Structure formats: C-alpha cells, structure tokens
Amino acid sequence: MITRSRFIAALGLAGLLVTSVGCTDSLNAGPLVYVDNEALTHELKGKANLAGKPALQAKVRAALARLYGDSPNQIRVPEGSGFPRGGLTLANHRQIGEGESARIEPIQALLPNGSPDPAHRQAGGFALYRRNCLHCHGVSGAxxxxxxxxxxxxxxxFRKGVYKFTSTxxxxxxxxxxxxxxxxxxxxxxxxxxxxALMSPSEIEQVVDYVMFLSMRGETELALIEEGSISDEKDADALGDDIVKEIATGVFEKWKSAQSQVMNPSTPRTASDRASVLRGRDLYLGRTKEKLECAGCHGALAKGDGPSFVPVDVFNMVVFGGDPSTRQERVDALDEKLRTLWNQxxxxxxxxxxxxxxxRGVFKGGRRPIDLFWRIAKGINGAQMPAHYPTLNEAQIWDLVNFVLALEHDPDLLASVPPAPAPRLAESGSTR
Ligand code: HEC
Ligand code: HEC
Structure with missing residues (x-):
C-alpha cells in the first residue's frame, strides 16, 4: 500500500497554489510535525519568550502555517522568499489551484537535469532531508x-539562521x-x-533549498516571538498581518542580499615562502602592533589550549566524561574560576x-587557502572566533594562512620560537 503525503508550495507571484503529493518510498513513516521553538511556550532566562501568552502563541503558529505550510508534508513557499524556480526544488509534487479544482502534478519534469529515470533524483529537498539529515538535524531543523x-x-x-563556514x-x-x-x-x-558520493549535484541543490527553507521558517518564528514578547497579549492587533509580513520580508532580504556579498580578496595569495610563514607566526603570536589574540584561544603551540578556554582535560571531562544529560552537574562541580571560564x-x-x-591540518570549513582566508578574515559566526579584516590587510591575512598551513608540516615552527625581544628603552629625547 502506498501512503500519500502532501506537499504544498504556494507560488506567490501568480497567486498559484502548488502542492505535491507522493514520496512513495518506504521511508514515509507517517506524519511529521514541526516542533515549536522552546521560547514559544517556555520561560527562558534572559531570552525573549511567550510563556503565559496563549493568544500570541496561537498567532505565531498560525502565521508560520500561513507562510510556510502546516507541516513538512505541506510546504508553502512564501511570497518573496526568492527560492530558485519558485521553490519547486523543495517537494516532488505540486498542487495547482485550490479546493474542488485543485490539480496535482509531479514536479520531476520541471527540474533541469531531470533524467526520466531515478525517481528519487527529484525527490525534492524535504524527502532528501528526511532520508539523509533528519536523524541529526531534526524535523524542524533544530x-x-x-x-x-x-x-x-x-x-x-538551522533556526537561528547562523552558519559558521561562510564566504560572506x-x-x-x-x-x-x-x-x-x-x-x-x-x-x-x-x-x-x-x-x-550519495547525492548528485542537483540533489544537493534541492537539499540546500530545504535547509534555507527551515532556516527562514525558524528565523521567522524567533522574530515573531521577539515581537510578541514586547506586545500585549490582549491587544487584538498584536502580530497582525502587516507585522508578520514585515518580519518575514526582513528574513528573506537578509538571505537575498548575502547572495551578492561573497568576499573575494583583491590581493592574490602571497607565495608561501619562509618569510611569509614567519610574518604569519609573528601575527599569530601577537608580536606585531595589531596585538592579535590568536594564541590566547588557540594556544602558544596552537594546540587548541589557550588560556581563554578551560584546559583540554577539563573540557573532555565535562563533555565526554559521562552521560550527556548530566553535563551540567559536571560543570557545577568545577571550581569557581573554571566554572566562570566555562560559562563564558x-x-x-x-x-x-x-x-x-x-x-593537524584538519579544518572543518575546508583547507583550501581561500577557505582559511575567509575563516581568518571574517571569523566563524556563532563560535567566538573573531573577524580580523579590516584590522589586518589582505596580505597579512595571507601570511596567516601560509603560517597555519605550514604548521602541520613544521611542528617546530612554534616550539622553537625565540623568546620575545626584551623591551627597548625609549630613545633619548622622546618624551611620549
Ligand atoms: C551524523 C550527523 C549529521 C548528519 C547525518 C548531517 N549533519 Fe549536518 N551537521 C552535523 C554537525 C555535527 C554539524 C555542526 C558541526 C559544527 O558545528 O562544527 C553540522 C552542520 C551542518 C551545516 C552547517 C554548516 C555551517 O556553515 O555552519 C549544514 C548546512 C548542514 N549540517 C547540513 C546538513 C544536511 C543538508 C544534511 C543531510 C544531507 C546533514 N547536514 C546531515 C551533523 C550531521
Ligand atoms: C576568542 C578566541 C579566538 C581567537 C582570538 C581566534 N580564534 Fe580561531 N577559532 C576559535 C574557535 C573557538 C574555533 C573553533 C570553531 C569551531 O570549531 O566551530 C576557531 C577556529 C579556527 C580555525 C579553524 C577553522 C576551520 O575551518 O575549522 C582556524 C584556522 C583559526 N581559528 C585560526 C585563527 C587565527 C589565525 C587567529 C588569529 C588571527 C584566531 N584563529 C583567533 C577561537 C578563536
């Protein structure tokens, strides 16, 4: 027996409702429901929330359903969201028209690279996500x-819309x-x-769209909760249509504008010679006038053990030293100094x-020079690694890239660092 699930995508422009029915693979394990953001219903210390505001909670849920569809099986593509091909990559069938006159058609034929054969090639972002990503990233992308x-x-x-490894x-x-x-x-x-090895380029495109879809939905939810938290539960106009539209548009615009903001360095990479590597080392150690703090975090030997973070053994004890659900108990048992450091x-x-x-030469965001350039220049969003451009110019960043790439092959680079030069006396005559 084939279970049928529905996808709806509304193409805003033509006011066209698009639905998809299908996904007949064995993974169709029944209805999947989005989970509310915790802040919708719970009191969260220091964070906007709608605990105790049932009317506003209901408005947030209704707004999300109107914009993005009721469930992962009924996707709506919100007007103005800017998905390529109007979001046809998200599902595998679409509905045209509504009610009695609704007509369902497969999307397969509409996609480029749509070879007639392997049906799953046009499974759509959601089906691919469900099969490959959901067990880690969750139904709502939480x-x-x-x-x-x-x-x-x-x-x-994904719901914060913050991504670490970006070129923007x-x-x-x-x-x-x-x-x-x-x-x-x-x-x-x-x-x-x-x-x-598991997905074709066209399938990866489909799942990228679905990640963006979940992000936009999650960001809209969070922004509505924030707006609701400063609104009056009894105000009939609170979280009205105009506000919802403005909030959603704000979310879409940020995604759209990033697509033209890739940071391409105008200075070509400096040749990775000894001089460049050593200049990079000086920058890393904070020995230049910019006084960088790389070593404070990454450590004097760049082993990831700088004094700004708890020592590695403490970290390992807390994170890996027992049941993940009792982690807080291990943090609470730390002495005060370590606990403070941990909490920061x-x-x-x-x-x-x-x-x-x-x-180790192992970099999450890739080890091409340009990947490391982006990491050092713009930092890593959400992960405390700061941006260094424009504090540093592009040539200095390339020196750091060369230094970081050299470390793996030359472990003595830092171990053999000569001691910092003794402070020099100010020249006579200088009063400042
Ligand atoms: C086995 C678990 C697992 C599976 C399966 C998985 N991921 Fe991830 N994913 C992770 C982890 C862990 C991270 C975060 C790593 C970090 O923060 O350093 C991540 C991060 C990401 C990021 C964020 C990258 C950034 O720049 O911040 C994206 C996008 C992503 N995954 C998409 C997917 C997609 C799409 C799929 C399915 C095709 C998928 N993941 C499957 C574990 C998984
Ligand atoms: C305030 C602390 C801090 C400072 C200062 C800092 N970093 Fe980082 N850096 C981090 C953290 C934390 C990570 C790990 C992020 C993660 O795994 O998600 C990281 C990751 C990295 C990575 C790995 C990127 C990848 O793809 O995995 C590189 C390379 C790096 N930092 C280089 C530097 C350099 C060079 C400097 C100085 C110019 C520097 N960092 C300054 C905290 C810092």
Missing amino acids: GDGPTATFLFPRPRD PSGAKPHRDDLTRSIRDGLLGTSMPAFD KPDDWGNPLRPTNLN
Whole structure:
C-alpha cells in the first residue's frame, strides 16, 4: 500500500497554489510535525519568550502555517522568499489551484537535469532531508534529531539562521555555495558527513533549498516571538498581518542580499615562502602592533589550549566524561574560576566550544587557502572566533594562512620560537 503525503508550495507571484503529493518510498513513516521553538511556550532566562501568552502563541503558529505550510508534508513557499524556480526544488509534487479544482502534478519534469529515470533524483529537498539529515538535524531543523544527543559538536540548529563556514561578511547569511560546500564535502573532524558520493549535484541543490527553507521558517518564528514578547497579549492587533509580513520580508532580504556579498580578496595569495610563514607566526603570536589574540584561544603551540578556554582535560571531562544529560552537574562541580571560564565560552547555540588544534591540518570549513582566508578574515559566526579584516590587510591575512598551513608540516615552527625581544628603552629625547 502506498501512503500519500502532501506537499504544498504556494507560488506567490501568480497567486498559484502548488502542492505535491507522493514520496512513495518506504521511508514515509507517517506524519511529521514541526516542533515549536522552546521560547514559544517556555520561560527562558534572559531570552525573549511567550510563556503565559496563549493568544500570541496561537498567532505565531498560525502565521508560520500561513507562510510556510502546516507541516513538512505541506510546504508553502512564501511570497518573496526568492527560492530558485519558485521553490519547486523543495517537494516532488505540486498542487495547482485550490479546493474542488485543485490539480496535482509531479514536479520531476520541471527540474533541469531531470533524467526520466531515478525517481528519487527529484525527490525534492524535504524527502532528501528526511532520508539523509533528519536523524541529526531534526524535523524542524533544530539540531535535535535522535542521533544529536550523542554528538560533539552538536548538529547545527538551522533556526537561528547562523552558519559558521561562510564566504560572506561577518554575521551575514551564507551564500548558497557555502551551504553546498558544507554538504558536499562535509565538515572535516565532525560527524557532519560529506554527501558527494550519495547525492548528485542537483540533489544537493534541492537539499540546500530545504535547509534555507527551515532556516527562514525558524528565523521567522524567533522574530515573531521577539515581537510578541514586547506586545500585549490582549491587544487584538498584536502580530497582525502587516507585522508578520514585515518580519518575514526582513528574513528573506537578509538571505537575498548575502547572495551578492561573497568576499573575494583583491590581493592574490602571497607565495608561501619562509618569510611569509614567519610574518604569519609573528601575527599569530601577537608580536606585531595589531596585538592579535590568536594564541590566547588557540594556544602558544596552537594546540587548541589557550588560556581563554578551560584546559583540554577539563573540557573532555565535562563533555565526554559521562552521560550527556548530566553535563551540567559536571560543570557545577568545577571550581569557581573554571566554572566562570566555562560559562563564558559556549557557542551561540549554547553548546560547548573548543578552539581548533591548528597542528593537524584538519579544518572543518575546508583547507583550501581561500577557505582559511575567509575563516581568518571574517571569523566563524556563532563560535567566538573573531573577524580580523579590516584590522589586518589582505596580505597579512595571507601570511596567516601560509603560517597555519605550514604548521602541520613544521611542528617546530612554534616550539622553537625565540623568546620575545626584551623591551627597548625609549630613545633619548622622546618624551611620549
Ligand atoms: C551524523 C550527523 C549529521 C548528519 C547525518 C548531517 N549533519 Fe549536518 N551537521 C552535523 C554537525 C555535527 C554539524 C555542526 C558541526 C559544527 O558545528 O562544527 C553540522 C552542520 C551542518 C551545516 C552547517 C554548516 C555551517 O556553515 O555552519 C549544514 C548546512 C548542514 N549540517 C547540513 C546538513 C544536511 C543538508 C544534511 C543531510 C544531507 C546533514 N547536514 C546531515 C551533523 C550531521
Ligand atoms: C576568542 C578566541 C579566538 C581567537 C582570538 C581566534 N580564534 Fe580561531 N577559532 C576559535 C574557535 C573557538 C574555533 C573553533 C570553531 C569551531 O570549531 O566551530 C576557531 C577556529 C579556527 C580555525 C579553524 C577553522 C576551520 O575551518 O575549522 C582556524 C584556522 C583559526 N581559528 C585560526 C585563527 C587565527 C589565525 C587567529 C588569529 C588571527 C584566531 N584563529 C583567533 C577561537 C578563536
């Protein structure tokens, strides 16, 4: 027996309702429901929330359903969201028209690269996500799939719309290609797999769209909760249509504008000669006038053990030294200094964070020089690694890239560092 699930995508422009029915593979395990953001119903310390405001909660749920559809099986593509091909990549069937006159047709034929054969090639972003990603990233993209509890780092919660490995300015949304790269190549050194052997480029495109869809939905939810938290529960106009539209448009615009903001350095990479590597080392050690703090986080030997973070053994004890659900007890048992340090250094999703050991040549966001250029220039969103452009110019960043890439092959680079030069006396005559 074939179970049928529905996808709805509304193409805003023509006011056309598009639905998809199908997904007849064996993974169709019944209805899947979005999970509310915790802040919708719970009192969260220091965070906007709608606890105790049932009318506003209902408005948020209704607005989300209107914009994005009721469930993952009924996708609506909100007007103005800017998905390529109007979001036809998200599902595998669409509905044209509504009510009695609704007509369902397969999307397969409409996609480019649509070879007639392997049906799953046009499964649509949601079906691909359900098969490959959901067990880690969760139905709503909250990073809370059944596998997630056991992983460090945790799978990304897409609902904040914050992505680490981007080519766009610090704090901006990722470019599509950034997401494509992370999914195709995986994030080395984490449990995020590389999917290039499992999915065709067209399938990766479909799932990228679905990640963006879940992000936009989650960001809209969060923004509505924030707006609701400063609104009066009894105000009939609170979270009205205009406000919802303005909030959703704000979310879409950030995604759209990032697509033209890739930061391409105008200075070509400096040749990786000894001089450049040593200039990079001086920058790393904070021995230049810019007084960089790389070593404070990554450590004097770049082993990921700088004094700004708790020592590695303490970190390992807390994160890996027992049941993940009792982690807080292990934090509470730390002495005060360590506890304070621990509490200062979560990532933006509230998870434990560790600076990278730079001696291994293993970089989550890729080890091409340009990948490292982007990491150092713009920092890593959500992970406390700061942006260094424009504090540093592009040539200095290339020196740092050369230094970081050299470390793996030359472990003595830092171990053999000569002591810092003794402070010089100010020249006579200088009074400042
Ligand atoms: C085994 C668990 C697992 C599976 C399966 C998985 N991921 Fe991930 N994913 C992760 C982890 C862990 C991270 C975060 C790593 C980190 O924060 O350093 C991540 C991060 C990401 C990111 C964020 C990259 C960034 O720049 O911040 C994206 C996008 C992503 N995954 C998409 C997907 C998609 C799409 C799929 C399915 C095709 C998928 N993931 C399957 C574990 C998984
Ligand atoms: C305030 C702390 C801090 C400072 C300062 C800092 N970093 Fe980082 N850096 C981090 C953290 C934390 C990570 C790990 C992020 C993650 O795994 O998600 C990281 C990751 C990295 C990575 C790995 C990127 C990848 O793809 O895995 C590189 C390379 C790096 N930092 C280089 C530097 C350099 C060079 C400097 C100085 C110019 C520097 N960092 C300054 C905290 C810092």
